[in-house]
Amino acid sequence: MSATRKSAPVLRRNLWLVRGAIVGTILVAWEALAASGLLFRDVVPSLRAIGVAVQRLLVNPDFYANLGATAWEIGVAMLIGTLLGLAVGILLGANRFLSRAFESLLLYLGPTPKIIFFPVMIMWFGVGAGSKIAMGVVSCFFPVAISAAAGMRDIDRVLIRVGRSFRASTWQMVTKVYLPAMRAPILNGIRLGLGVAIIGTLLAETKLSNRGVGYLIIQAYATFDMPRMYALLIVLFVLSIGANAVIGRLGRGRAGPAA
Amino acid sequence: MTMSAKGFWTSTPGARIFGLLVTLAVLGVVEAAIRADIVNAFIVPLPSQIAAAIPRIVAEENVLYRFWQTTQEIFAASVLLALVGVGLGVLLYSFRTLRLACETWVAALAAAPVVLMYPLFLVIFGRSATTIVMIGFAAGIAPVILKTVEGLAGVRPVLIDVGRSFRVSPAQQFRLILLPAALSSVFVGLRLGLVFAMINIVGVEFLINFGGLGQLINDLAERYDLPGTYAAICFVVAISIVFYVMTGKVERRLRPHQ
Numbered sequence: 001m002s003a004t005r006k007s008a009p010v011l012r013r014n015l016w017l018v019r020g021a022i023v024g025t026i027l028v029a030w031e032a033l034a035a036s037g038l039l040f041r042d043v044v045p046s047l048r049a050i051g052v053a054v055q056r057l058l059v060n061p062d063f064y065a066n067l068g069a070t071a072w073e074i075g076v077a078m079l080i081g082t083l084l085g086l087a088v089g090i091l092l093g094a095n096r097f098l099s100r101a102f103e104s105l106l107l108y109l110g111p112t113p114k115i116i117f118f119p120v121m122i123m124w125f126g127v128g129a130g131s132k133i134a135m136g137v138v139s140c141f142f143p144v145a146i147s148a149a150a151g152m153r154d155i156d157r158v159l160i161r162v163g164r165s166f167r168a169s170t171w172q173m174v175t176k177v178y179l180p181a182m183r184a185p186i187l188n189g190i191r192l193g194l195g196v197a198i199i200g201t202l203l204a205e206t207k208l209s210n211r212g213v214g215y216l217i218i219q220a221y222a223t224f225d226m227p228r229m230y231a232l233l234i235v236l237f238v239l240s241i242g243a244n245a246v247i248g249r250l251g252r253g254r255a256g257p258a259a
Numbered sequence: 260m261t262m263s264a265k266g267f268w269t270s271t272p273g274a275r276i277f278g279l280l281v282t283l284a285v286l287g288v289v290e291a292a293i294r295a296d297i298v299n300a301f302i303v304p305l306p307s308q309i310a311a312a313i314p315r316i317v318a319e320e321n322v323l324y325r326f327w328q329t330t331q332e333i334f335a336a337s338v339l340l341a342l343v344g345v346g347l348g349v350l351l352y353s354f355r356t357l358r359l360a361c362e363t364w365v366a367a368l369a370a371a372p373v374v375l376m377y378p379l380f381l382v383i384f385g386r387s388a389t390t391i392v393m394i395g396f397a398a399g400i401a402p403v404i405l406k407t408v409e410g411l412a413g414v415r416p417v418l419i420d421v422g423r424s425f426r427v428s429p430a431q432q433f434r435l436i437l438l439p440a441a442l443s444s445v446f447v448g449l450r451l452g453l454v455f456a457m458i459n460i461v462g463v464e465f466l467i468n469f470g471g472l473g474q475l476i477n478d479l480a481e482r483y484d485l486p487g488t489y490a491a492i493c494f495v496v497a498i499s500i501v502f503y504v505m506t507g508k509v510e511r512r513l514r515p516h517q
Contacts, residue, residue: 011356018360043382100274101281111454112499113461116473119480119488123302199372206378207466214375221378229379237371244370 042226053227054234063216070212073129074194074201077136081197082190084137085144089189090178092145093152103149110142114196115203122208132204132212139200140193147189151182187251191244198240304486312490320475320487322494329461329471332388333502336395336456337449344400344452345445348407349433358408369401374459377466391463391470398459399452406448410441442513450510457502461495472498 027047033039034046045053057063092099092106117138121131155178163177179186205214213236220229267273286306292298293305316322351358351365377394384390414437422436438445464473472495479487 011359014356015360018356022360039383097269097274097277100271101278104275105278105282108500108503109496111458111503112496113458113465113473115462116465116476116492116495118465119476120492122480123485195370195372199374202372202375203462203466206375217375217378221381224382226382229382233376233379236375240372241367241370245367 042224045227045230049227050230050234053231057228057231057235066212066216069129070201070205070214073132073212074136074197077133077197077201078140078190078194080133081137081140081193082144085141085189085193086148086179086186088141089145089148090152090174093149094178099149099153106142106145106149110146114139114200115207118204118207121204127208132201132209135200135204136197140190140197143192143196144186144189147185147192148182151185151189152178154185155181184251187247191247191251194247195240195244198243202236301485304489308486309489309493312484312486313494316475316479316487316490316494320479320491322472322475325471325475326498327471328388329464329473332391332395332460332464332470333453333457335388335392336399336460337453339392339396340399340403340452340456341449343396344403344448345407347400348404348445348448349411351404351408352411358412362405362408365401365404369405373398374462377463381467386467386469388470390467391460394463395456395460399454399456402451402455403445403448406444406451407441410444410448411437413444414440446510446513450506453506454503457499461499 030044031047034044088106092103114135118131118135121134121138125131125134159177159181160173163173168176202212202214202217205212206218209215213232217229217232217236220226220232268277289298289303290306293300293303351361374394376397377390380390380393380397384393418436418440419432422432427435460470461473464470465477466473468474468477472491476488476491476495479491
């Protein structure tokens with residue numbers, strides 16, 4: 001035990017050294033590649049050019065307008081997709097017959113490429129925000145529904161019996177028993193759903209849109225503004241990973257005391 | 260008699276047949292709604308037209324060749340995933356500090372929308388199969404690395420001790436003890452990576468209008484061939500389901516019995 005305590009600061013220092021060495025090596029290799037001329041000019045821009053592009057992006061009001069449009073689309077998609085996913089998941093988790101009849105459909109349709117539905121979404125919801133929201137809904141529905149169904153089945157039977165013995169209505173059972181008991185799997189489903197909703201919405205924006213972060217990325221590609229494209233991807237990755245981490249922490253934090 | 264009929268419908272096959280019948284009934288309602296002009300036929304084609312379009316697109320749109328193109332891309336990505344993903348997993352396992360330093364980064368990569376880098380890959384590799392394969396590879400690498408590390412780290416210490424007591428070399432330790440014990444987890448990671456790769460490969464084919472099945476959907480949608488578009492989507496969904504089920508069966512068959 002004492003050996004572990006002694007080695008912990010050394011391990012932590014070594015970790016930071018290794019991390020620093022990896023990041024340093026990547027940055028030096030990047031800069032060398034940018035200066036080498038091995039690739040077409042600007043395909044790998046210098047770190048300084050990317051830094052300047054990130055800085056310009058973050059002070060550009062136009063970026064925030066497009067980020068707001070994308071966030072709104074993803075937010076609405078998450079709201080609709082989560083509610084639909086929860087309703088279907090709870091229904092399938094609560095009823096064995098329905099689960100046997102329809103859950104395989106969910107499991108099989110879940111891992112299909114959702115972006116191929118985009119032409120259909122354009123026909124149904126138009127070329128504006130509607131089709132992007134629909135893509136987000138289609139993407140996030142499956143992980144939420146699958147997690148909710150699994151979470152529903154894992155609820156402690158005693159809790160359900162307690163609810164029934166108090167003659168709780170269906171709505172009371174859902175809000176007072178099922179949802180609180182399924183917090184961890186639902187938050188996990190929402191975390192996974194958010195990841196795929198971001199991808200679905202932004203891919204749709206890159207395909208056909210005149211606003212949003214996906215549109216900005218494809219515009220940077222069309223005008224060969226590589227530093228701006230790198231800047232957009234960096235900011236997007238940071239935001240996506242950050243959102244994922246926040247929901248993941250929320251799920252762990254809430255699940256902790258119960259466990 | 261009544262009881263046995265009730266018993267059949269509550270059994271798993273009965274429930275699945277019920278699910279299928281409900282799906283067919285929904286399609287019948289959609290067909291009737293379109294024929295009654297309740298649903299616009301210019302937005303949703305008749306399900307019967309979609310069914311009729313499947314043999315047409317198979318014959319006229321070179322579907323088998325497109326399927327072969329997509330299969331080749333998936334195969335190339337899977338080879339890369341197996342070699343690089345498992346290799347990096349073994350590397351991270353071999354150096355504990357490196358693993359502790361990088362594991363959270365790999366997990367973050369798994370949460371990152373990697374496929375959105377496709378315009379960047381287009382610039383680097385051009386509008387080619389290489390871009391599609393590299394996106395598939397990049398999208399599927401994280402689970403392969405994570406599951407390989409998890410499998411190797413989860414090998415029971417007693418097995419490692421047995422190897423040590425037989426004074427096996429590090430290479431033998433890896434080949435005879437670590438790898439067989441970790442195979443189950445490695446296969447789970449490879450299957451996850453392959454499914455991610457397949458999803459992204461078909462998606463990028465659609466987005467950049469290049470390659471096999473994804474491009475077919477884009478082509479038909481741009482021609483406003485509605486029954487064809489819907490039929491191609493059904494075809495790709497069916498292929499995805501077959502791929503998912505088959506990789507699951509292969510994973511279970513290759514998984515050593517524990």
